[in-house]
Amino acid sequence: NIADTFTPVLKESKFRETGFITPEEFVTAGEFLTGHCPTWQWANIANPKACKDYLPPEKQFLITKNVPCSKRCRHLMESFKNTQEKVIEIESGEGGWVDTHYLDNNSTQGANQAQEIFDENDQKESDDEIKNIKDLEREEDEEDEDEEALDMDEYDHNVVEDDETTVITKPAKQDVKPDVQLTKTEQEEEIFIPTRTYDLNITYDNYYRTPRLWLSGYDENNKPLTIEQMYDDISEDHAKKTVTFETHPHIPGTLMASIHPCRHAEVMKKLMNLMAESGKELEVHSYLMVFLKFVQSVIPTIEYDYTRNITI
Amino acid sequence: MQSSNERDLIKFVPFNSCINPSFWFELNRVKLDDYKLNDDFKDLEGFCSTCSSNNLPPILNFDYSSFKKNNDKTKIGHENIIKVEGQIKIFNTINEFNLLDKNKLLDEFGQNIWNDIKSGRALDDPNKLNRFCLIVFANLKTYVFHYWFAFPALTFPLKSYYQLKLTKFLDYFSTEQSEQILENMDRFQLNFKSHQSFFAIDFESLKVLSVKDGVNFHNCDKKILFGLYDPNSQSNHPGWSLRNYLALLALKCKKTEQETRIFDIVLFRDRYHGGERKSDLSLIIQVEVFNITDNEEKINTIGWERNEKSQLHPRIVNMSGSMNTEKLAESAV
Numbered sequence: 032n033i034a035d036t037f038t039p040v041l042k043e044s045k046f047r048e049t050g051f052i053t054p055e056e057f058v059t060a061g062e063f064l065t066g067h068c069p070t071w072q073w074a075n076i077a078n079p080k081a082c083k084d085y086l087p088p089e090k091q092f093l094i095t096k097n098v099p100c101s102k103r104c105r106h107l108m109e110s111f112k113n114t115q116e117k118v119i120e121i122e123s124g125e126g127g128w129v130d131t132h133y134l135d136n137n138s139t140q141g142a143n144q145a146q147e148i149f150d151e152n153d154q155k156e157s158d159d160e161i162k163n164i165k166d167l168e169r170e171e172d173e174e175d176e177d178e179e180a181l182d183m184d185e186y187d188h189n190v191v192e193d194d195e196t197t198v199i200t201k202p203a204k205q206d207v208k209p210d211v212q213l214t215k216t217e218q219e220e221e222i223f224i225p226t227r228t229y230d231l232n233i234t235y236d237n238y239y240r241t242p243r244l245w246l247s248g249y250d251e252n253n254k255p256l257t258i259e260q261m262y263d264d265i266s267e268d269h270a271k272k273t274v275t276f277e278t279h280p281h282i283p284g285t286l287m288a289s290i291h292p293c294r295h296a297e298v299m300k301k302l303m304n305l306m307a308e309s310g311k312e313l314e315v316h317s318y319l320m321v322f323l324k325f326v327q328s329v330i331p332t333i334e335y336d337y338t339r340n341i342t343i
Numbered sequence: 344m345q346s347s348n349e350r351d352l353i354k355f356v357p358f359n360s361c362i363n364p365s366f367w368f369e370l371n372r373v374k375l376d377d378y379k380l381n382d383d384f385k386d387l388e389g390f391c392s393t394c395s396s397n398n399l400p401p402i403l404n405f406d407y408s409s410f411k412k413n414n415d416k417t418k419i420g421h422e423n424i425i426k427v428e429g430q431i432k433i434f435n436t437i438n439e440f441n442l443l444d445k446n447k448l449l450d451e452f453g454q455n456i457w458n459d460i461k462s463g464r465a466l467d468d469p470n471k472l473n474r475f476c477l478i479v480f481a482n483l484k485t486y487v488f489h490y491w492f493a494f495p496a497l498t499f500p501l502k503s504y505y506q507l508k509l510t511k512f513l514d515y516f517s518t519e520q521s522e523q524i525l526e527n528m529d530r531f532q533l534n535f536k537s538h539q540s541f542f543a544i545d546f547e548s549l550k551v552l553s554v555k556d557g558v559n560f561h562n563c564d565k566k567i568l569f570g571l572y573d574p575n576s577q578s579n580h581p582g583w584s585l586r587n588y589l590a591l592l593a594l595k596c597k598k599t600e601q602e603t604r605i606f607d608i609v610l611f612r613d614r615y616h617g618g619e620r621k622s623d624l625s626l627i628i629q630v631e632v633f634n635i636t637d638n639e640e641k642i643n644t645i646g647w648e649r650n651e652k653s654q655l656h657p658r659i660v661n662m663s664g665s666m667n668t669e670k671l672a673e674s675a676v
Contacts (some may be wrong), residue, residue: 032661062427067618069423070394075408097361097402114461156621186441190647190655196503197645198356200400218509226398230363230406252651253402257664284368285665334613 050296091138225251241295363406402572429475453644469541500632512625570609
C-alpha cells in the first residue's frame, strides 16, 4: 500500500483532539488489551520484509483466533422482531438501527452511539473505494458451485478406527438456526452444535492513523468462508459499505475482510467527547477497548472478548 | 472387554483442524521454492489457545507461521498458546496420496509416541504427547488441496479407561484454593520457554509441578493431581490430549497389587471473558486406569480426522476464490 508507506509516521500524540493514535500509543493500547483479555495476542510475524519499522518487530499486529459466531445477523434481527424489538428510526432517513443490548447491558450504549455515528457517516460516504467488490463476489460464487463437483472422493482409504471411545460430532447442516431443538439423547450427550468461528486481527493503519480490524471466517466445518458468506455476519447497515476485501499488510497471499478505517478516528473522537460530557476521560491505553466496543456494532454476533468495565 | 454398568468408558473429543487461508498460500510457496519434488516428512507446527472458548471443540490452528521454525527467537508474542509439533508430507500426485497405507503411517506415529513414553523422553518434555500428522496433495495450478490430518492417540484395546466421577474444579477446590492454583500455575509456566500442556498439582501445598516431579512425588505416596490444559470445553468429556497422557501415567506411576489404579485428573480450562479469568469450565475427572507394561501385546493408534460428513476420508478445499493471482492483482489497485 503506497499511501501507507509514504504517509509520515505520526509522532506527536493528539488522540484526544483528533482520534488519531501514534504507533507508540497503538503498542501501549495493545499491551493493555493483551494483559486484560489474553485471548488477544501479539502475532507472529509472517514476513520480516513486511514489518513496519515504526512498530517493534514483535508487536506488529494483534490476533485472536477461534472466536465463536453462533448466529447470523439476520437471526439477531428475527429474534428481536419476536421479542423486544427495538428498531429506532434515524431522523435523517433510510436505515434504522437495532439496539444490540442482548450482548450486555452495560456495553451497548457505546456501541449504539458508535452505530449512530456510523450511520450518519455512511450516508456521506462515497462508494468509490469498494465498487469493484460486487464483481469480485460474483466470480467467487461461480467458483463455489464447482466445488461440489470436486467433492467426490471415491477412493476407499480403508482406515480402521476404534470409535467406542471417540466422541463423533455429527456433520453440520448448512445454515442451522441456533435455536434448533435438540433430541433428548443429544441433550444428554451435550453434543456440540458446530458454529462458525472467526480469526480477528488488529493492525495499525499508518494512513488513517488508527487501528484496523481484519476478519477471516470459517464455517461450521472449519472451512474458510467466502466473501458472500461473511456478509451474513456483518450488520446489514455496514455490509458492502464499511467492509472491504483487501490484502493484509502482514499476511501475504489472500484477500481478507476488513472494516475500513476511514471513519475510525472521527468515531473515536465523538466517543471521547461523549465520555468527556459525562466527566470521564479516555486514557490512551483503553483506546483499543473502546475501539473494539464500537466495532461490535458492525459485527454484532462475533463473540470476541474485551473488557466490559469501560463505560461511555 | 470387561463391561460394567457402574463405570462409564471415557469418551474423548478429538481435535478439529482449522486452517487459515494464509497456510495454503505459504504451503504453495514452500512447495515450489523449498521442498520441490521432495516429499519426505517435514516439521510443522500447529497451535491451540490456552484460553478455551465456550461451546467449541478442541481446535488445532494452522496458518502462515506453521512452517516457520521459531527457534531463532526468544519468547515472542503468542505466549498463551500451546504449540503442537507434527509433520507434513506433501505428495506429488493424487495417486500416491490415495494409495498410501494410512493405517501403517498412523501406527508409525503411534509407535514413536510409545517409544517416547517408554524411554522417559515424554516425561522430560510432556508436550511431545500431543502430536499430529498431515498429508497433502496440492494442485498448485488450480489451488485445490486434498488433505488429511491425524492426531495419533495410543489405545490399549484390552485395557480401557473408565470414568468414575466428574467434579467441577470450583466444587473440588475452595475459592481461595483455586486462586492459589491459578497463581502457582502462572509462576510455573514462566519457567518454560513454551507453554506446558501437562502439569501436576501437589494437593497439600497446591504447588504446580512438572509431570516428572509429579510422578516422582506420587511414587513416594504424596497426593498428586495430574493435570492438563484441556482445549475442549464440553462439560462431560475430556479432550483428545488426555489419551496419551493417561498412557504415560499408567506406565510411569507406581503400580499396586491391584489390576487397576485411580487417578484424579485436572482438566484445566482457562477462560477469559469480559476481561475476567474464569475457571468455571475446569473439571476434575476420576479415572480408573489399568496397569500397563513396557511390552504391551496389543497397542493400536487411532486419530484420523473425520471430514465434514463425519466420514474417515480426506478433506478437499478450493482456495481459487481468494488465492487466484489475477484476483489479487485486481484488488491491489
